[in-house]
Amino acid sequence: MAGPTTAQRGASGRADTSARPPYIGPEGPRISRRTLLILIAVVAALLTAFVIWVLYGSSWLRVEKVSTSGVEVLTREEVEAVAATPVGAPLVSVDTGAMERRLRQKLPRIDTVDVVRSWPDGIGLKVTERKPVLLVEKDGKFVEVDAKGVRFATVDTAPEGVPLLELTPEPSASLRRFGGDRLLREAVRVVGDLPTGVAKDTETVRVNSFDAIFLRLTRDRVVTWGSGEDGPVKARVLTALMKAAPKAGHFDVSAPTAPAVSAS
Secondary structure, X not given: OOOOOHHHHHHHHOOOOOOOOOOEEOOEXXXXXXXXXXXXXXXXXXHHHHHHHHHHHOOOOXXXXXXXXXXXXXXXXXXXXXXXXXXXXXXXXXOHHHHHHHHHHHOOOEEEEEEEEEOXXXXXXXXXXXXXXXXXXXXXXXXXXXXXXXXXEEEOOOOOOOOEEEEOOOOOHHHHHHHHHHHHHHHHHHHHHOOHHHHHHEEEEEEEEOXXXXXXXXXXXXXEEEOOOOHHHHHHHHHHHHHHOOOOOEEEOOOOOOOEEEXX
């Protein structure tokens, strides 16, 4: 009887692999790339949902306290009342920009303010107040003017050490050209250029015109400053004149290259 043919032996020698289970190596079952990507996406979504819940839904990161720094004339209570911090709200949801704008609008004494989140549960209000460099008397009260020429507050009592502005411009082309606000800024400019010792002794700043500004100091001394131009040079010249003639009553630095000094 004839044996199996070569074709039959080849067919019977090939194993049927269609029903074999997936290969499992020593490190465990292999995960396809697609399955891995799906798992990563699921984990990322769960993590994102958890973070959002922590920030907005949980009680862990909510506003519980407010701190205020930098106030001198203003009080913490009035600053915090205007800030209207939403205590109990999620810290991440606080609109710090809106709070800053509200504080500057309703409290003109504030020059700058930073509203910062203090994690995990606080809001910090960092205030910088305007400092008066001149006073304008009005109806028995005093309007405070800062170094930018901004009228920011009216007070009943004049702050100590701040000179009074006498803005009495004579009818002239200078007044028509520059206007009262520009003359006010020139007076502020002059005060900013004064030597420290002179600034402390300055009682009034009188502005007659753009180039006719005068200072009245303690002990009835007068300084003719002229315009606000060349302020640093005039300050150095004035310092030298006062050292050379400490008992003089009048100093003229309107032309700093040709200063003058006299007894009165």
